[in-house]
């Protein structure tokens with residue numbers, strides 16, 4: 001019974017995420033995204049550690065589908081740098097820029113990177129709705145468990161670049177609306193390249209729609 005209720009709520013949530021994505025621009029949502037991550041930043045890694053493998057597997061499996069080694073990676077809404085560290089394992093020594101608007105989250109992320117001594121990773125404070133990055137400057141843009149602003153993703157993606165979006169929950173709900181996901185990407189000039197459920201999660205890979213020659 002609890003499982004059915006959980007699945008129902010996830011289905012609704014995922015449907016809203018795709019079909020009413022303008023809620024991610026609403027004042028209350030933007031405010032919540034400013035306040036909530038600061039509150040949870042110091043305990044965030046502990047809370048995901050309980051479910052570490054299912055949280056992280058989908059990110060790793062998604063990254064392993066990227067055939068060409070990217071020259072530069074951008075991790076949006078990096079939080080404490082979970083996806084950044086996995087990307088660094090899959091593509092060692094590749095320059096990675098990781099952006100988040102929460103000082104608390106970035107503090108946690110930076111302390112991990114300093115401890116591990118990776119010099120190819122840069123954490124930047126910023127709003128992913130208005131990225132300070134130049135057009136077409138990244139071969140791979142990744143985002144996990146975070147709000148998605150596709151127009152900025154498309155702008156910073158190199159012509160042959162790929163975008164990997166992952167959620168560590170709601171995979172089966174996303175599966176039910178795969179066509180809507182594809183149409184939603186198309187609205188922003190992106191096309192669906194790969195999509196799969198991994199554990200509880202889902203990865204979605206897209207690229208820029210290529211102009212007909």
Ligand SMILES: C[S@@+](CC[C@H](N)C(=O)[O-])C[C@H]1O[C@@H](n2cnc3c(N)ncnc32)[C@H](O)[C@@H]1O
Nearest residue numbers: 033037077078079082100101102127128144145
């Ligand atoms: C649930 S956390 C996910 C963190 C990480 N990607 C992960 O998978 O563990 C969502 C993150 O998105 C960030 N965020 C939300 N809206 C943002 C925005 N407009 N610009 C930058 N960061 C944002 C929050 O600060 C928070 O750190």
